[in-house]
Amino acid sequence: MQRRRDGWMARAAVMAVGLALTSVAPAAPSVLATTGMVADLVDRIGGECIETEALMGPGIDPHLYRAAASDVQAFQSASLIAYNGLGLEGQLDSVLRRFGERRPTLAVAEAAAAAGPVDLIQTDGDGAPDPHVWMDAALWSQAITPTVEALRQVVPDCTAGLRERASALREQLSALDAWMRASIASIPAGQRVLLTAHDAFGYYGRAYDIEVRGIQGISTTAEASVADIQANARLIAERGLPALFVESTINPRTVDAVVAAARERGAEVVIGDTLYGDALGESGTLADSLPGLLIHNTAAITRELGGERAPLPAALSDWRAPLRARHGGE
Template sequence: MKKTFLLLAIPLVFLNCKTDKKANGKLNVVTTTSMITDLVSHIGGDQINLQGLMGSGVDPHLYKASEGDVNKFVTADIIFYNGLHLEGKLVEVFEKMQHQNIKTVALADALNKKTLIGSTYFASNYDPHIWFSVDNWKLATKHVVTILSEAVPEHQDTFKANGEIYLKQLDALEENLKNIIETLPKEKRILVTAHDAFNYFGKSFGFEVVGLQGISTATEAGVQDVQRLAAFIIEKNVKAIFVESSVPKRTIEALKAAVNSKNHQVAIGGSLYSDALGNTGTPEGTYIGMFEHNVNTIVNALK
């Protein structure tokens, strides 16, 4: 009932707030995930008013719009979101925004579908965790530059310059990650996590990736899933498995207990950032810092 109320309320709020747009002469931009907020902040800088919906530890698969979120949406000039049903519970809200002539931009639309990882278990038929390919994030960066430049042509030189700087930082990140991963023997590159968020990472850096839950955290792991993965860990002699900052720890703890009950020791190697960045103001609160943290944590634990 509350969801229906929010959707019905959008046109009314829109009428009340439309005149507030660009109150200080800057573009009002709203982003969904913390990864996208970080990306857009690098490109837009001080030339835009930026509001991100989801903070540290927030699961976008399960996120529902609050009344405050609706107010942010209707006063936005542009909404950047991931797409591929990552923000599954916001799809109807995005559709309503489009009817109100508010530009909504899915970063996944910037990618070639041939490079996407398919999924028979997810509504979009594609894995939405596109940010775990640095190449994907470079394309997303270029897309954001294009969209902002079209929206505010007088600042396009700034957006393009910011984009070039960030692309160079992403190049350096990719090289750094490869160097760290090279220290881990190939036979040890097996990543077991709470849910299937790291397939693009595995494809990019040569890891076999197995998640206890599916691509969406809306699906829950059952006893058979735990036993199946426990057998896999024992067979492959995996030394460490990983929890995620935006997913409850209980599933991985149950997996560890199942493995240990079979006289095989496996450790929890640390916490990875999957669907959200770390706290604002920390290195892990940025895309680059998050990725470096994840790779260092994985490599150190699996060594």
């Protein structure tokens, strides 16, 4: 009897300690972001005040993503839902709009466009604007203030920290914007053409003065035709382009077809290093954050097209630090 009573008391003590720890360290409010780019922005500003989760991981194409029942449950339990908007999330868009009628939501790309004078790139398809605004570091930085305001509603006690981290991120994106511009400018003018599997780099091309061609359209739901393949092969041959690129979320078959067609025309062209368009890279790689994605892409484009990458400025010397600190020094 005494042994049984002692065991019960020991279990009760463990339960009491667990309850005490729970009361001392409550879970931080959660933010569910659709893409890795949106999650990175929210995470860098929210810091330790929030828990951020990305719905779509590396290699996931948001244009084709379909919501599962578990996603709806995750939306319902999130303190804030952050998404890109402008139609990027495809079939998930209507779900997000419905949740926006009854839960706190933030359409990050739409907020960035509304925060300053900017002309969204219009598409030739259904009339929706190009949603890939994160490819322009200066334009993406316009989403910082709206993100701070959305997070303040969730964690008002963290306002000072939110604003401090936002200021640091704004400085980093400004330095990154200048570095990207200098690197792309080093590419010989005749070769300054970015040919990719799908047209995700419109804002990048406009901001950094490089002609952009996509074999597929803005959305990966579009299929490249034989005429598209031949037109891009002709472009490679006529302009003497040394490389074209495929993004991490795209099947490379159309790029392979363009390379074969270009070689039939006597053009020597290679497929350059993989670019990251609609998703971040795997954890631990350079492209596992938005600044890293832009650094990786710009370095690869500059190198493969015959330019020379500019030295990274001092403001970018610790651009990985916030995420390392947040995730235990990884």
